[in-house]
Amino acid sequence: MKIILSGATGAMGRMVADQVQAYEDMEIVFGWAGKPEQGGPFPISAQLEEAPAADVIIDFSNHATLTDLLAYARPKGLPLVIATTGHTEAEMTLMEEAAKDLAIFHSGNFSLGVHVLKLLARQAAKALPDFDIEIIEAHHHRKVDAPSGTAKMLVSAIQEERPDSHVVGGREGHVGARPLDEIGVHAVRGGSIVGEHTVLLAGLDEMIEIKHTALSRAIFAKGALAAAQFIGQAQPGMYNMDDMIG
Numbered sequence: 001m002k003i004i005l006s007g008a009t010g011a012m013g014r015m016v017a018d019q020v021q022a023y024e025d026m027e028i029v030f031g032w033a034g035k036p037e038q039g040g041p042f043p044i045s046a047q048l049e050e051a052p053a054a055d056v057i058i059d060f061s062n063h064a065t066l067t068d069l070l071a072y073a074r075p076k077g078l079p080l081v082i083a084t085t086g087h088t089e090a091e092m093t094l095m096e097e098a099a100k101d102l103a104i105f106h107s108g109n110f111s112l113g114v115h116v117l118k119l120l121a122r123q124a125a126k127a128l129p130d131f132d133i134e135i136i137e138a139h140h141h142r143k144v145d146a147p148s149g150t151a152k153m154l155v156s157a158i159q160e161e162r163p164d165s166h167v168v169g170g171r172e173g174h175v176g177a178r179p180l181d182e183i184g185v186h187a188v189r190g191g192s193i194v195g196e197h198t199v200l201l202a203g204l205d206e207m208i209e210i211k212h213t214a215l216s217r218a219i220f221a222k223g224a225l226a227a228a229q230f231i232g233q234a235q236p237g238m239y240n241m242d243d244m245i246g
């Protein structure tokens, strides 16, 4: 499987390039980045059109690359694994539109542990309908989007059980008593934190915290490579971790 790696010079791009070496049947044939670097095991360019024929694109870059990625992949029917977070609503609509004739695997988090955190959060929201729910995410100081893609995924899972709830972030001043239909979402940024997500359920006289801590970016890279194998032969459509793991 030949891979085009979008975001090749970033923290995640480097980790994917490292992890792919463990797979005999996968190789990166081209890297795309705004400011390319020379001397690595595959060519990196700022011109996506220079990429050779490939089987899949893996994207860990910036939401602003989406239009170019779709313009390149769609005419070729080239499956896309989109791990980048922070897409606008308009970009999400573009992605869903492109998925009518392109296989797109999109997830805000490619780790197995976060997938289970999501299932647990939904189950807890159902089992504890009177508990207030808050999500706290923490990431490194380079992260440019907030809240994290994972936090948004957790909100969506909880809203499956609480369809009338809405997100509240950054409380300040006289905000009044907290209604049950809020989901508080809080973004912490600092140092080299790889990624932490806590779902806090607070009831009267008791609370539960369900927490996932990423100890290495390798978990995201391995998950994205597994997703690339999963959608390599898939029919057009939008796929996520539920489709791959169940």
Ligand SMILES: NC(=O)C1=CN([C@@H]2O[C@H](COP(=O)(O)OP(=O)(O)OC[C@H]3O[C@@H](n4cnc5c(N)ncnc54)[C@H](OP(=O)(O)O)[C@@H]3O)[C@@H](O)[C@H]2O)C=CC1
Pocket (backbone or CB within 6 Å): 006, 007, 008, 009, 010, 011, 012, 013, 032, 033, 034, 035, 036, 059, 060, 061, 062, 063, 064, 065, 082, 083, 084, 085, 086, 107, 108, 109, 110, 111, 142, 149, 220
């Ligand atoms: N779904 C998941 O499991 C995970 C998702 N992520 C997401 O992946 C993304 C990347 O994270 P990370 O590697 O830490 O970020 P970095 O800032 O370290 O790297 C970003 C990469 O994207 C490239 N890039 C940015 N803008 C453009 C552009 N306009 N055109 C071409 N290339 C561009 C950068 O190259 P240059 O600077 O030269 O332009 C760089 O190679 C983020 O959205 C993050 O949230 C991260 C971890 C896990």
Ligand SMILES: O=C(O)C1=N[C@H](C(=O)O)C[C@H](O)C1
Pocket (backbone or CB within 6 Å): 085, 108, 109, 139, 143, 147, 148, 149, 150, 151, 194, 195, 196
């Ligand atoms: O930017 C990151 O680093 C991460 N981004 C993803 C997100 O926004 O949820 C996943 C992971 O937490 C690391």
